[in-house]
Amino acid sequence: MNRTHRFAIHALCVGLVLATASLALAEGNKAVIELDKKAESNGEIALEFTPADGEPIKITISVMAKMKPQDVAKDVLKEFTLAIGEAYKVKMKDPHRVAVQGATKEDTFSIKLASNSVEGLMIRIK
Numbered sequence: 001m002n003r004t005h006r007f008a009i010h011a012l013c014v015g016l017v018l019a020t021a022s023l024a025l026a027e028g029n030k031a032v033i034e035l036d037k038k039a040e041s042n043g044e045i046a047l048e049f050t051p052a053d054g055e056p057i058k059i060t061i062s063v064m065a066k067m068k069p070q071d072v073a074k075d076v077l078k079e080f081t082l083a084i085g086e087a088y089k090v091k092m093k094d095p096h097r098v099a100v101q102g103a104t105k106e107d108t109f110s111i112k113l114a115s116n117s118v119e120g121l122m123i124r125i126k
Contacts, residue, residue: 024113024125029102031111032093032126033076035069040120045072045113047125049084049100052108059083063118070095072121 026032033047042065050056061075076098080090084100087107093099102108111125 024123025110026112026125027108027110029105029108031100031109033073033098033100033111034124034126035072035076035096035098036122036124037069037120039063039065039067039072039118041065041118043117043119044115045076045118045121045123046115047076047080048110048112048114049080050110050112051084051087057083058114063121067121069121073098 043063045061045063047059047061048056049059059079061072061079063072063075073092073096077090077092080098080100084090087103088109089099089101089103091099100109100111113123113125116123
């Protein structure tokens, strides 16, 4: 395989990852951020939390290579708790899943994966 083919395949893979990232979205008054597989590279996860009546809040989590999903989940929990305040409950659902919930049914929001530069780590938002 020559260099041009490798570049084209790499560009296609990056495009698929970015397309998948833009599809990771949850809306309502409950969401779960699920992390799976160990990080294979250093990088950042950028999540966007948008309250129904507010401006988007960008939440960035730095990830080091070889971090386990449960360690990344702890960092997601910490950063979300600091960023979104007391109108929302943030807790560990289990070691690799973080739950976000409005304090009342009227406290709706959306969470989307804005970007993920960490290779290997999989992120699902339900």
